[in-house]
Amino acid sequence: xxxxxxxxxxxxxxxxxxxxxxxxxxxxxxxxxxxxxxxxxxxxxxxxxxxxxxxxxxxxxxxxxxxxxxxxxxxxxxxxxxxxxxxxxxxxxxxxxxxxxxxxxxxxxxxxxxxxxxxxxxxxxxxxxxxxxxxxxxxxxxxxxxxxxxxxxxxxxxxxxxxxxxxxxxxxxxxxxxxxxxxxxxxxxxxxxxxxxxxxxxxxxxxxxxxxxxxxxxxxxxxxxxxxxxxxxxxxxxxxxxxxxxxxxxxxxxxxxxxxxxxxxxxxxxxxxxxxxx
Amino acid sequence: xxxxxxxxxxxxxxxxxxxxxxxxxxxxxxxxxxxxxxxxxxxxxxxxxxxxxxxxxxxxxxxxxxxxxxxxxxxxxxxxxxxxxxxxxxxxxxxxxxxxxxxxxxxxxxxxxxxxxxxxxxxxxxxxxxxxxxxxxxxxxxxxxxxxxxxxxxxxxxxxxxxxxxxxxxxxxxxxxxxxxxxxxxxxxxxxxxxxxxxxxxxxxxxxxxxxxxxxxxxxxxxxxxxxxxxxxxxxxxxxxxxxxxxxxxxxxxxxxxxxxxxxxxxxxxxxxxxxxxxxxxxxxxxxxxxxxxx
Amino acid sequence: xxxxxxxxxxxxxxxxxxxxxxxxxxxxxxxxxxxxxxxxxxxxxxxxxxxxxxxxxxxxxxxxxxxxxxxxxxxxxxxxxxxxxxxxxxxxxxxxxxxxxxxxxxxxxxxxxxxxxxxxxxxxxxxxxxxxxxxxxxxxxxxxxxxxxxxxxxxxxxxxxxxxxxxxxxxxxxxxxxxxxxxxxxxxxxxxxxxxxxxxxxxxxxxxxxxxxxxxxxxxxxxxxxxxxxxxxxxxxxxxxxxxxxxxxxxxxxxxxxxxxxxxxxxxxxxxxxxxxxxxxxxxxxxxxxxxxxxxxxxxxxxxxxxxxxxxxxxxxxxxxxxxxxxxxxxxxxxxxxxxxxxx
Numbered sequence: 001x002x003x004x005x006x007x008x009x010x011x012x013x014x015x016x017x018x019x020x021x022x023x024x025x026x027x028x029x030x031x032x033x034x035x036x037x038x039x040x041x042x043x044x045x046x047x048x049x050x051x052x053x054x055x056x057x058x059x060x061x062x063x064x065x066x067x068x069x070x071x072x073x074x075x076x077x078x079x080x081x082x083x084x085x086x087x088x089x090x091x092x093x094x095x096x097x098x099x100x101x102x103x104x105x106x107x108x109x110x111x112x113x114x115x116x117x118x119x120x121x122x123x124x125x126x127x128x129x130x131x132x133x134x135x136x137x138x139x140x141x142x143x144x145x146x147x148x149x150x151x152x153x154x155x156x157x158x159x160x161x162x163x164x165x166x167x168x169x170x171x172x173x174x175x176x177x178x179x180x181x182x183x184x185x186x187x188x189x190x191x192x193x194x195x196x197x198x199x200x201x202x203x204x205x206x207x208x209x210x211x212x213x214x215x216x217x218x219x220x221x222x223x224x225x226x227x228x229x230x231x232x233x234x235x236x237x238x239x240x241x242x243x244x245x246x247x248x249x250x251x252x253x254x255x256x257x258x259x260x261x262x263x264x265x266x267x268x269x270x271x272x273x274x275x276x277x278x
Numbered sequence: 279x280x281x282x283x284x285x286x287x288x289x290x291x292x293x294x295x296x297x298x299x300x301x302x303x304x305x306x307x308x309x310x311x312x313x314x315x316x317x318x319x320x321x322x323x324x325x326x327x328x329x330x331x332x333x334x335x336x337x338x339x340x341x342x343x344x345x346x347x348x349x350x351x352x353x354x355x356x357x358x359x360x361x362x363x364x365x366x367x368x369x370x371x372x373x374x375x376x377x378x379x380x381x382x383x384x385x386x387x388x389x390x391x392x393x394x395x396x397x398x399x400x401x402x403x404x405x406x407x408x409x410x411x412x413x414x415x416x417x418x419x420x421x422x423x424x425x426x427x428x429x430x431x432x433x434x435x436x437x438x439x440x441x442x443x444x445x446x447x448x449x450x451x452x453x454x455x456x457x458x459x460x461x462x463x464x465x466x467x468x469x470x471x472x473x474x475x476x477x478x479x480x481x482x483x484x485x486x487x488x489x490x491x492x493x494x495x496x497x498x499x500x501x502x503x504x505x506x507x508x509x510x511x512x513x514x515x516x517x518x519x520x521x522x523x524x525x526x527x528x529x530x531x532x533x534x535x536x537x538x539x540x541x542x543x544x545x546x547x548x549x550x551x552x553x554x555x556x557x558x559x560x561x562x563x564x565x566x567x568x569x570x571x572x573x
Numbered sequence: 574x575x576x577x578x579x580x581x582x583x584x585x586x587x588x589x590x591x592x593x594x595x596x597x598x599x600x601x602x603x604x605x606x607x608x609x610x611x612x613x614x615x616x617x618x619x620x621x622x623x624x625x626x627x628x629x630x631x632x633x634x635x636x637x638x639x640x641x642x643x644x645x646x647x648x649x650x651x652x653x654x655x656x657x658x659x660x661x662x663x664x665x666x667x668x669x670x671x672x673x674x675x676x677x678x679x680x681x682x683x684x685x686x687x688x689x690x691x692x693x694x695x696x697x698x699x700x701x702x703x704x705x706x707x708x709x710x711x712x713x714x715x716x717x718x719x720x721x722x723x724x725x726x727x728x729x730x731x732x733x734x735x736x737x738x739x740x741x742x743x744x745x746x747x748x749x750x751x752x753x754x755x756x757x758x759x760x761x762x763x764x765x766x767x768x769x770x771x772x773x774x775x776x777x778x779x780x781x782x783x784x785x786x787x788x789x790x791x792x793x794x795x796x797x798x799x800x801x802x803x804x805x806x807x808x809x810x811x812x813x814x815x816x817x818x819x820x821x822x823x824x825x826x827x828x829x830x831x832x833x834x835x836x837x838x839x840x841x842x843x844x845x846x847x848x849x850x851x852x853x854x855x856x857x858x859x860x861x862x863x864x865x866x867x868x869x870x871x872x873x874x875x876x877x878x879x880x881x882x883x884x885x886x887x888x889x890x891x892x893x894x895x896x897x898x899x900x901x902x903x904x905x906x907x908x909x910x911x912x913x914x915x916x917x
Contacts, residue, residue, distance in 0.1 A: 137587075188782055376876075378641070
């Protein structure tokens with residue numbers, strides 16, 4: 001079963017990424033919970049500046065894939081190469097430092113801390129100084145804290161949130177919390193950003209803005225983005241490659257056109273959401 | 279006396295205290311299973327039970343049978359009262375708040391009884407004079423026999439209650455998933471209250487058995503007893519009824535073996551060392567189920 | 574608006590706070606020397622200082638790290654016995670051996686913090702509470718029995734370790750209070766402190782922000798132990814006699830009451846409630862009999878009616894108040910003042 005033969009794990013890779021190593025190369029990824037295959041034989045590659053979408057009905061195992069990629073759950077089988085490096089056995093924190101950042105379906109902000117502190121925690125590894133410099137307020141503390149402050153405000157300005165910097169994160173409206181989670185993830189300087197239902201709970205105009213911003217983030221930071229989303233307008237609007245998951249297995253992948261016209265997908269997923277497709 | 283009889287005697291001692299630990303551990307386990315609260319006050323319920331037994335026999339000169347009944351009944355009511363007054367208002371609060379409250383209740387009971395009854399130990403008259411039984415050369419004290427039998431019967435009744443009755447089914451449902459149980463029409467408040475009542479009644483039985491082995495009541499007698507029973511519950515796997523029994527007997531035996539080899543001052547240390555080792559090697563205990571946080 | 578809000582530069586803030594603290598020490602010492610503060614009251618003040626250090630140190634683990642260790646008295650015992658044994662055995666003049674004893678007490682408690690923290694912090698919630706309780710009790714049992722096992726006189730067990738030089742004074746106690754509060758403040762207002770707070774707020778999110786949560790949990794826990802050890806060392810020099818029974822579970826809970834009442838996560842809250850809860854039973858003798866009953870009722874009522882404690886996570890800052898005075902005009906500042914936001 002678990003052979004290490006390169007298999008057709010191809011997703012869709014945009015032309016501009018074709019020449020370089022893919023940022024993420026997943027072979028036969030799988031996990032079992034008590035005999036149940038939550039994710040099975042998952043194969044996917046994502047280009048360095050690709051925006052890719054992972055869709056599928058509820059309970060298909062999409063978030064589990066994110067949890068496997070960030071080692072919140074440990075895979076029972078499979079190989080994942082991040083920028084050509086095997087990520088097996090790396091902790092969640094190490095994986096973040098290697099370049100994977102994520103947001104959460106059920107928002108996980110540091111609610112009692114200020115918006116700026118949330119971003120600064122994301123900048124934890126970007127501006128380092130020793131505990132000693134902190135305790136005795138040595139120059140490297142002041143320098144790095146100032147840099148972290150400026151960088152945090154700069155990142156918040158992506159979503160025009162600088163004025164909220166001093167507010168407790170938990171007091172923000174829902175949509176702003178989702179945006180703050182994206183900013184916090186970006187602060188960790190990822191090469192690959194995983195967004196778990198970024199548009200959930202947003203109204204159509206907010207979603208439209210979010211699409212613009214996701215594209216802009218990709219262009220500015222030149223990173224790859226893999227997103228889970230139920231909102232078909234968003235997926236079809238910005239995703240270059242799409243993979244469809246059902247019962248823990250990929251049932252189709254390719255470009256938007258290929259997915260839209262794939263009869264298996266229509267039956268398993270889009271068929272039940274006729275209006276979304278139309 | 280031969281080494282053989284010494285060892286056997288210690289094993290019987292261990293089984294006797296082990297069955298008391300097991301009864302108390304069951305209370306911890308049931309409460310933890312249903313509201314994930316480590317009920318620190320559980321050990322102090324035993325202490326109150328001991329004082330009730332002392333009051334009714336030494337002060338009110340009641341018949342021992344009534345004293346036993348009033349101790350068990352008193353513990354049951356106290357357990358339900360604590361749940362209603364202190365824990366119910368905190369349902370849905372962070373677990374750390376609930377735990378701190380439980381510590382507060384435990385301290386309140388200890389200090390109140392110290393104020394009312396004094397710090398000095400009160401001697402409890404013996405419940406009955408049961409002659410010892412001899413198995414060959416080994417003497418089995420009457421209290422040991424009664425303790426083992428009473429504990430076994432209580433555990434059998436409890437197992438029947440949890441596995442075969444409607445209330446037992448409700449208890450299992452609530453501990454599995456409180457919200458889902460509520461949606462299925464189970465009265466959560468009544469189920470939780472009932473769980474506390476049963477757990478505290480077991481503590482009451484434990485109190486009576488404990489007092490027949492060590493016939494005195496002190497304000498702090500419950501805290502160490504409670505902690506050790508909790509260790510037993512963790513060792514067996516918290517939330518598991520057979521686990522609590524296994525854990526109770528294991529702790530009782532370990533203690534009496536440590537005493538047997540002449541290290542009785544280290545007895546408490548050994549119990550806590552067992553706790554630490556279990557938590558580090560298999561935090562779910564012998565029969566516990568693993569839990570996974572949903573991300 | 575925000576830009577118009579003048580801020581006092583940090584060095585000035587530190588200078589203001591240092592001056593105020595120095596003034597407090599000078600006034601205190603001169604009042605004691607002139608006899609305006611009685612011997613007895615001075616002792617109460619020292620005890621208040623020791624309890625403040627205990628409360629702010631437990632607050633690191635409980636308020637900032639969000640864990641509930643129940644063996645804090647164990648670390649205090651390690652610090653107390655280390656300092657006491659060093660002072661009675663080193664043969665140095667007490668004025669020399671005491672400061673060294675303070676440092677050694679803090680360090681040895683810190684080492685215990687690391688040794689206990691690494692295994693204990695793998696567990697969460699109730700399990701962490703109970704395992705630290707277990708470690709605390711083991712420390713006490715060991716202090717009680719180690720002499721009879723090893724066969725020499727070290728802790729003197731239940732017979733008490735006696736004739737420790739009584740070197741603790743108002744001045745050195747409150748210098749330690751100042752140092753402890755300052756170091757905790759500077760740690761919490763840094764990337765290290767924010768990492769600790771992020772673990773309290775959401776462990777999984779903290780991990781996915783690249784924070785090594787094991788490291789920062791142990792760091793917070795160890796810092797908590799270090800200052801508990803410092804308080805223990807002061808306590809040894811305050812009492813002059815040590816018995817393992819003063820470092821039981823009861824003591825851990827007393828410290829916890831102070832932290833909970835003050836508001837978990839508020840250093841000022843810890844300082845205030847340590848002061849009040851130490852002073853009241855000392856000054857009102859009639860009350861001290863009911864002290865533990867009141868403590869336990871406080872724990873329960875605070876949890877039911879005001880779980881955030883008296884101060885919530887608010888941290889008082891004198892310079893922030895000065896800023897407000899300077900910027901009197903208006904901008905209603907609705908910013909919530911958050912944990913670790915304190916100055917000096």
